[in-house]
Amino acid sequence: MFDLDEDVLFSKKKASHEDDEMERRRLLQTLATLGITSSPIFDSLQTIRDSVGQSLGRDERLDVEMWEETVAEYGYSYLLTPPQQLLREVAADLVAVKQAMSRTGSRDRLFRPWCRVTGGLSFLMAKTLCNLGQSRQARPWWATALDAAELSGDPNLSMWIRGEQLIHGLYDRRPTPVLLRHADAALDGYASSAYRGIVDISGVRAQLLALHGRPAEAAAELHRCGEIFEKLPGSVAGDVHSIEGWGADRLGYTQAWVYAYLGDRDQLDQAVSQTHRALGQSDPRPRFRVQLALLQAIGYVRSGDVTEGVRHAQAVYEAYPVEHRTTMVTRLADDVLxxxxxxxxxxxSVAGYRELLASPVDRRAIT
Structure with a gap:
């Protein structure tokens, strides 16, 4: 009635300064375990900065905007940074955001923006753990990302997270019927929406149908994926350099994936050429190009040209740096064999490729 906060109305115990400091030390110790150290000098500077900001009456909205920009920048660095390094960077930023958000109540005007930042960072953590082959450890991060996205009130972020979770489930070889059921549930009621995540979900559904041996349905879903792509905002469809975009390169990659697993070499080569045109000569994403090349190798083998397919895969995989061999890369390399x-x-030729894949290098370990 009087617009009182629930915590005030029911006199719930609030965390003391000592509790906050204890949690802060615990989080810093956890970061140290991950190999992330905090310099006393920078900690002191941060304390001074906070004090000066309070004296100036700093608008905390500026802090949220800074972190929103940080999440957006990860959309670019994710494609280039080795996952072991990215894991540490995202972990440190999650701790910093947690500390900044601790001053915000659920009714604060900044609560939803902070939830959106937390959702974005948790989503990046889940993806990075999956890239390192740690899909089980990624599960709670997917859940945290979805919870934060729902609290933020941003349906575009929620659908994007759901789509990316399905994609990683595909590469983690989760049961196809289970993933198809999740894809159908996610699309229910949203299939005509122009959210960035919807085109992800439609694309992965086409891939799952191809993997499940349902070529006609996979082709129909590819067609629907293309129709959704045409409805995307230009800021999304025209962005081929960030994971926030879903451009013609992603459409071509999805088509290549489907045709590779169906063994349709002509359509596969056409999709690969289309993807390379969308990427352009200056595109800096070697991981994406390696995955595309491995898809081409899978399609060649499935179409009957084992020698060329294996030769192509071995040349690409052998030349690719170990630290960049994410789960998506290694899964495709395994699928060639x-x-x-x-x-x-x-x-x-097959024996040599098998030996390469079975080399003692730990392809998925967190180091």
Missing amino acids: EAVPAAERRGS
């Missing part, structure tokens, strides 16, 4: 018919697995 798995596509080779049993009768042809004893050939010298």
Whole structure:
């Protein structure tokens, strides 16, 4: 009635300064375990900065805007930074955001923007853990990201997270029927929306149908994916350099994936060429290009050209730096070998590729 905060009305115990400091030390110790150290000099400077900001009456909205920009910048660095390094950077930023957000109540005007930042960072943590082969450890981060996105009131972020979770589930080899059920549920009621996540979900649904041996349905879903793509805002469809974008490169990659697993070499080569045109000569994303090349190798093997497919895959994978071999890269490399018919697995070229994949280098470890 009097617009009192629930905590005030029911006199719930508030965390003391000592409690806040204890949690701060615990979080810093956790970061140290990850190899992230905090300099006393920078901690002192941060204390001074906070004090000066309070004296100036600093608008905390500026802090939120700074972190929103940081999340946006991760959209670019994610494509280039080794996941082991990205893991540490995102972890440190999550701690910083947690500390900044601790002063915000659920009715504060900045609560939803802070939730959006937290959702974005948690989403990046989940993706990075999946890239390191730690899909089980990523599960609670996916849940945290979705919770934060829902609290932020941003349906575009929520659908994007759901779509990316399905994509990583595909590469983590979760059961296809389970992922299809989740995709159908996510699309229910949103299929005609121009959210960035909807085109993700439609694309992964086409991939799942191809993997499940339903080519006609996969082709129909690809067509729907293209229609959704045409409805995307120019800021999304025209961005091929950030994970926040979903441009013609992503559409071409999705088509290449479907045709590769269906063994349709002609359509695959056409989709790969289309993707390279969308990327342009100056695109700096080697990981994306490696995945595209491995898809091409899978399609060649599935279409019957085992020698060319394996040769192509070995040349690409062998030259790619170990620290950039994310789960998506290694899964596609493994799928080339798995596509080779049993009768042809004893050939010298296949044996050499098998030895490369079985090398003692830990391809997915967090170091």
